[in-house]
Amino acid sequence: MSQPDKPADPDFKMPDPAVFGRGMADIAERSQRIVADWLKRMPKEEHEADPLNIGSAFMEMTTRLMSNPAHLMQAQLGLWQDYMSLWQNTARRMMGMDTQPVIDQASGDRRFKDAAWKDSEVFDFIKQSYLLSARYVQDVVTHVDGLDDKTAKKVDFYSRQFVDAMSPSNFLLTNPEVLRKTAETGGENLLKGLNNLLTDLEQGKGKLRIKMTDMDAFTLGENIGVTPGKVVYQNELMQLVQYNPTTAKVLKRPLLIGPPWINKFYILDLRPRNSFVKWATSQGHTVFVISWVNPDEKLSEKGFDDYMTQGYLAALDAIEQATGEREVNAIGYCLGGTLLASTLAWMAVKGDDRIKTATFFVTMTDFHEAGELGVFIDEEQLSALEDKMNKLGYLEGSEMATTFNMLRANDLIWSFVVNNYLLGNDPFPFDLLYWNADSTRMPAKMHSFYLRKMYQENLLSEPGGIELAGVPIDLGKIETPAYFLSTREDHIAPWKSTYRGTQLLGGSKRFVLAASGHIAGVVNSPDGGKYNHWINEDLPPDPDDWFKSATELSGSWWPDWHRWICAHDKAQVAAREPGDGKLKTLEDAPGSYVKVRLS
Numbered sequence: 001m002s003q004p005d006k007p008a009d010p011d012f013k014m015p016d017p018a019v020f021g022r023g024m025a026d027i028a029e030r031s032q033r034i035v036a037d038w039l040k041r042m043p044k045e046e047h048e049a050d051p052l053n054i055g056s057a058f059m060e061m062t063t064r065l066m067s068n069p070a071h072l073m074q075a076q077l078g079l080w081q082d083y084m085s086l087w088q089n090t091a092r093r094m095m096g097m098d099t100q101p102v103i104d105q106a107s108g109d110r111r112f113k114d115a116a117w118k119d120s121e122v123f124d125f126i127k128q129s130y131l132l133s134a135r136y137v138q139d140v141v142t143h144v145d146g147l148d149d150k151t152a153k154k155v156d157f158y159s160r161q162f163v164d165a166m167s168p169s170n171f172l173l174t175n176p177e178v179l180r181k182t183a184e185t186g187g188e189n190l191l192k193g194l195n196n197l198l199t200d201l202e203q204g205k206g207k208l209r210i211k212m213t214d215m216d217a218f219t220l221g222e223n224i225g226v227t228p229g230k231v232v233y234q235n236e237l238m239q240l241v242q243y244n245p246t247t248a249k250v251l252k253r254p255l256l257i258g259p260p261w262i263n264k265f266y267i268l269d270l271r272p273r274n275s276f277v278k279w280a281t282s283q284g285h286t287v288f289v290i291s292w293v294n295p296d297e298k299l300s301e302k303g304f305d306d307y308m309t310q311g312y313l314a315a316l317d318a319i320e321q322a323t324g325e326r327e328v329n330a331i332g333y334c335l336g337g338t339l340l341a342s343t344l345a346w347m348a349v350k351g352d353d354r355i356k357t358a359t360f361f362v363t364m365t366d367f368h369e370a371g372e373l374g375v376f377i378d379e380e381q382l383s384a385l386e387d388k389m390n391k392l393g394y395l396e397g398s399e400m401a402t403t404f405n406m407l408r409a410n411d412l413i414w415s416f417v418v419n420n421y422l423l424g425n426d427p428f429p430f431d432l433l434y435w436n437a438d439s440t441r442m443p444a445k446m447h448s449f450y451l452r453k454m455y456q457e458n459l460l461s462e463p464g465g466i467e468l469a470g471v472p473i474d475l476g477k478i479e480t481p482a483y484f485l486s487t488r489e490d491h492i493a494p495w496k497s498t499y500r501g502t503q504l505l506g507g508s509k510r511f512v513l514a515a516s517g518h519i520a521g522v523v524n525s526p527d528g529g530k531y532n533h534w535i536n537e538d539l540p541p542d543p544d545d546w547f548k549s550a551t552e553l554s555g556s557w558w559p560d561w562h563r564w565i566c567a568h569d570k571a572q573v574a575a576r577e578p579g580d581g582k583l584k585t586l587e588d589a590p591g592s593y594v595k596v597r598l599s
Contacts, residue, residue, distance in 0.1 A: 337363025
């Protein structure tokens with residue numbers, strides 16, 4: 001007797017054969033073109049077997065690991081016991097019994113946010129088995145005796161890259177959200193995802209350039225970077241933007257902001273609601289911002305001291321012409337802060353005291369503990385990088401972006417792989433990710449100097465260790481009052497390393513620690529009501545001692561900074577409009593330099 005037909009799953013959708021066929025034909029044609037283009041470039045491209053110098057690090061780790069088989073056996077035994085516990089718990093749960101997880105994801109791990117990772121016995125087992133294996137790998141590689149510090153950090157970093165890549169959330173058959181959507185759409189999500197993948201490969205000319213946001217949703221000067229102002233000065237390295245006042249009276253001392261040239265300055269002017277530039281004008285500051293050029297091969301010989309002379313020093317001269325004021329307050333953000341400290345040390349030798357207060361946003365001056373960026377700094381990697389830069393005259397913006405994305409791979413790589421390629425979704429319009437994708441180049445000479453003299457040799461922290469424009473500099477000679485703002489979860493400039501600046505510089509200093517990371521902790525408007533900060537008037541040598549006795553305060557650190565500025569000089573004058581002084585306006589903010597996009 002024949003069995004009755006099983007009712008179709010109401011949530012399952014059969015694909016349209018015609019649409020599916022057309023889609024696959026288009027994918028085949030585009031794939032063939034991408035492969036053909038890649039093959040044409042093959043003879044012209046040099047391919048290194050191990051450009052990141054990972055192999056030697058793992059070989060050393062393996063050799064030392066095998067010399068202690070007892071430790072490895074103990075770790076394997078522990079993993080086996082954990083797996084047995086997981087099997088037993090899963091079996092009990094399938095019989096309807098309550099169980100506690102053997103291991104759970106870390107708080108904030110968004111890979112397993114879908115309810116099925118917890119509600120389904122199968123997916124809960126998959127998740128926990130992965131987390132146990134990940135913990136085993138990390139425990140093994142981080143407890144190998146005899147590795148030097150740099151090798152140990154490299155092994156740890158790339159082990160985590162591998163572990164993150166192997167997450168079951170990154171694969172179709174082990175991600176419940178992807179399986180559910182595949183059933184609901186009849187596989188259209190996978191077809192759309194494959195199209196998204198091919199588009200990203202086409203945009204990257206054969207290299208995968210993951211699209212993180214809708215790049216067409218934003219236009220600089222229209223819905224992002226919109227604070228009104230004018231470009232009042234420019235040279236081959238930068239434009240100087242002066243912003244319109246929003247108060248009748250302004251502080252006598254103008255405010256000069258020097259952003260990093262690794263990224264573009266409008267991170268401080270994303271939207272009106274979180275714009276530091278707009279907020280500063282509302283507090284009575286006459287705000288000037290350096291907008292660095294996006295360099296090409298013509299600027300390959302520009303060095304770190306050129307960024308000083310044509311950056312901060314040129315801006316100081318221009319501000320005096322624009323406002324008649326010789327004295328300024330200055331801010332440096334990240335690399336811009338490293339340059340500000342270097343410039344102040346140079347000015348100290350020259351007897352130039354035009355900068356009356358200096359603020360350092362997430363700035364490193366001592367690179368001994370450079371965080372995870374240090375895994376990219378060794379002689380083999382630097383030499384390979386310099387070879388690439390010398391051929392082009394600059395470092396490609398995409399290479400810098402990839403490096404930073406690897407520091408937060410789950411958030412900035414794998415989450416988009418799942419969203420764009422497996423779920424087949426279009427990226428969500430997000431101003432911060434638009435800025436993150438708007439990458440910049442770095443001149444070859446400058447970048448080589450920065451990586452070698454600071455990251456590799458840590459000479460900035462040594463008196464006379466670095467020479468700029470013919471002058472040996474010493475950070476200890478800086479007597480300018482300094483405000484240090486660091487962020488507790490910074491993965492680019494670790495706060496305990498940035499704290500070291502309080503011990504290197506002379507003069508009075510204040511250190512404030514904000515919650516969150518390198519960007520969100522800085523761009524944290526008082527109106528947002530987010531991210532607490534910590535203050536402590538004392539500055540002991542050990543950052544842990546500073547934190548133990550620090551006071552936690554709610555909300556943004558911006559008002560604390562403004563009060564600190566006013567405590568040094570709160571004299572006011574009538575508001576200054578761009579173009580009122582000796583410098584005439586050249587174009588509207590944000591200017592043309594910042595609008596140069598890499599293809």
